[in-house]
Amino acid sequence: MRYSQMLLPTLKETPADAEVISHRLMLRAGFIRKLTAGIYSYLPYGLAALRRVETIVREEMNRAGAQELLLPMVQPADLWIETGRYEKYGPELLRFKDRHDRESCLGPTHEEVITDLVRRELHSYRDLPVNLYQIQTKFRDEVRPRFGLMRGREFLMKDGYSFDVSDEQADISYMKMYEAYKRVFSRCGLTFRAVQADSGAIGGNFSHEFMVLAETGEDTIVVCTACEYAANMEKAEVKVVGPASSEAMADLEKIETPGKRKVDAVCDFLGIEAANLVKTMVYLADGQPVTVLVRGDREVEEIKLKNLLKVADVVLAEDKQVFDATGVPTGYLGPVGLTIRLVADQEVVLMRNFVAGANEKNHHLKNVNYERDFQVEVVADLRKISTDDPCPVCGGRLELTEGIEVGHIFKLGTTYSEKMNAVFQDSDGQEKPFVMGTYGIGVSRVVAAAIEQNHDENGIIFPMPLAPYQAIILNLDPKDEKITAAAEGLYTDLVSEGVDVLLDDRDERPGAKFKDADLLGIPFRITVGKKFGQDGIVELRSRKTGESDGMSPDRLKAELLARIADEMVK
RNA sequence: CGGGGCGUAGCGCAGCCUGGUUAGCGCGCCUGCCUUGGGAGCAGGAGGUCGUAGGUUCGAAUCCUACCGCCCCGACCA
The missing domain is CATH 3.90.960.10 (YbaK/aminoacyl-tRNA synthetase-associated domain)
Known part of the structure; x- marks a missing residue:
């Protein structure tokens, strides 16, 4: 892509209503623009980052055996009345009437719709298990949207649902998703923890939240410094310390x-x-x-x-x-x-x-x-855990940290299938309700979390797998024929090698180009300037380390390809 | 929903308290010259229902009332 032709409006100053870092940087880097509270337009650069996350999610869901579909966003109230959520969900569910006066709502999640689909189409244990997912815009009429994409009213989500014949089989489906989620967030280059979450009525260890560790997180999580244990503060069980006091009872x-x-x-x-x-x-x-x-x-x-x-x-x-x-x-x-x-x-x-x-x-x-x-x-156990408490699993020392919830997996059991009479015939001829699981990833929130975790005072530092472009070429003097020819040549060659490159061919001064390149957070920056005019040297610089090397354009091509491959998390 | 803050040019702000010709500044934008390794310089220019509606007044960006919008803290939530 040529910068001169791209809608990429970067801002030198931060808009006053942005407080958290990811929101600021997304506005400044021309990612998003606000339409109204909690609702944003994605500009080309922001959409490209979103697509990166989507691709990783798709690949891992498919690898885990899930199938993609797309469910409607507008849903009839009837389905929600069946599960009782039309009343229970509260004002977060945006309700409206269509022209025929039919009660409808915008989907904040899709358990009802998917369960309806499955009860119509699947009737036999032979059809199971099945795991269906979609990547779609969700609408939740949040009381207080905030922090840009971190808590919007409209947001992009991957939601998936598994249907199994039995509890044991459902556990297997759950664990597959657990593993797939770990792969997704690892591949995104994020530092995260899978933590035990509040599973409410279901109980057991069948609700996990995937938390990206970042200061602006809205949740507090406890992590063990010695073992793998991690839990949401709300859920973290306190292991009772020591035996009862042996002191003799004194008089009241x-x-x-x-x-x-x-x-x-x-x-x-x-x-x-x-x-x-x-x-x-x-x-x-x-x-x-x-x-x-x-x-x-x-x-x-x-x-x-x-x-x-x-x-x-x-x-x-x-x-x-x-x-x-x-x-x-x-x-x-x-x-x-x-x-x-x-x-x-x-x-x-x-x-x-x-x-x-x-x-x-x-x-x-x-x-x-x-x-x-x-x-x-x-x-x-009714009290908050503290860092004085030992790890409930291994007795090790606990630490508190802030986290951004980017994923949540949850074993549902038969709650929805029973209410909606979604049943299949088992091998013994008996009708049984599907045993369900539900799995969500906040795709747009992943992008925000990635920025929270990867930035410096100059802007975003994208992990390679999420970067909209892997490299940016700066043509420092578009009026110089030799320099321009070299920059254009590199651009053409790299594109044909399959590299996603942005060519900064704007008629701007070098300073502006450097600043924008830093702000955008593209992992590699290639500078073609007067050093090329003098000695045929172009510069390759890493956004993350700030290290730069001068080399010939030919060497640069090989070097860049190798370094990109190196930084893609497999 | 409770508490706090803010709405003046695309962005960041001043002016408002103490009402008075033509509403300012920086950045950005347009034209020209000049410049090209970290957001240059000079000259000229465009761009405003001062959030909306009503009121007070000879006169309102400025005072009053209502409404709308946005942000932050809390409650709630993924």
């Missing part, structure tokens, strides 16, 4: 703690550690009060609580709500004698002689003990 003692409501204040006042105190937190679980006990220095993980209670929503109760539910002002709540629902983090039952609120203003209790002084409904 009520003490006055005037005005001491916060953990720190109580600890200072009594001269104890937060680890010897139990916090009593009241949550509203779908509106109903539930009390949670955790050690003073720990924090409640609300997702875990939500899953334990099997409710849609948990929020920390406000002071007034706490008082209404318990008759005790916040700060003096404790488990002893409390009459509302009570659940405890597993750590609490191991503690001896701890301090807790006395359920009376300005008073706390000393030497409280589980079982002797109070009972709870459930003991479970």
Whole structure:
């Protein structure tokens, strides 16, 4: 491609409404332009990067035995009513009526449509397993779109669905996708982790998120420094440390703690550690009060609580709500004698002689003990994991890191097939619901994540597999015949060798061309300038390392081909 | 949906508080000259419903009201 003929509007200054780095660079490098909140046009250069990701995804999906198809984006409400999601999905589902007054929606995901297709077309166990995928624009009417392509309302997604005869077979399909996803992100040249995610009702280790490690990530993940373990913070299970305290139980003692409501204040006042105190937190679980006990220095993980209670929503109760539910002002709540629902983090039952609120203003209790002084409904892992905790798998040291979710695979089981009566006849003649799995990759988000992970102060540094062009040739003086002939010759030769090359033939000064080349992040830059005029030398420079070598055009061709091949992740 | 901020030329901004001829600056764009290894220089030029609507006023970019749009934090979510 010739730069002079390409719609590639680079910006010297960053538009004011872009905050995160990938968004800024995508605007500056002429990738995208915003149409309205969360909705972007892809310009030729951005589309080329998107296509790179798509190609890798296709190759790996096909390799794993999946078949590509394309499902409609406009969907009838009826299907969504069948699964109950028309109500459940909420305002993120964009609904509208067509001219015949039929309720419709824009597809935010395609479980309903694919299940409908499969129930019509597949009837026998002989047809299974089958794995179908598409690469398509999704629309989710996000409350708060942000960060450019990172969280748009309209975005490009690969979504795939597997159908199997049994749970065991579905596990095999799942693992195939797990492996395929690892290959996809490796081939994209990304640093990522596959982490265990919250699999909600399904349970087990059958939900993984693929997280690209980058500071701007919206998720926090815990990774083990010693083994392969990695999990979303929300999901990370806490391994209970140590046996129960063997200390003898002391007598319960009520003490006055005037005005001491916060953990720190109580600890200072009594001269104890937060680890010897139990916090009593009241949550509203779908509106109903539930009390949670955790050690003073720990924090409640609300997702875990939500899953334990099997409710849609948990929020920390406000002071007034706490008082209404318990008759005790916040700060003096404790488990002893409390009459509302009570659940405890597993750590609490191991503690001896701890301090807790006395359920009376300005008073706390000393030497409280589980079982002797109070009972709870459930003991479970309810707190946030911390870097003090050991790895739940190997006991190693944990680290926290930010991640961008670029993929999510999930074993669905028969949830959808049962609701939609999608069944096949098994070898024994019985009708059975398909066992399903669902697998998504945020294609446009992968591009954003790649930029988050690969840039410097001058612009993007594309990993070779995602680069829209592998090399850019700078003709530094288009008015010089000799230089121009050399640049054009190199361009023609490289194109015929199958290299994706951009030729900067614009009538711009050298500085502008250098700046743009850096900004665009093309892995190799070939400069044809006055050194060629003098000694027949052209320059080959790596965007990543900044190293450059002068050489003859012939040598450059061979050298470039070898280095491109070298940087393509197989 | 709660909190905060912002809408003035394609982009980045000033002017607004304290109303007053023709609304400025830098970059970009157009023409010409000149220049060609890190976003040059000179000269000339085009480009504006000051987000929209209403109000106050002799007079509104500036004050008031409503609405619309955009960004950030939170809640939520992939």
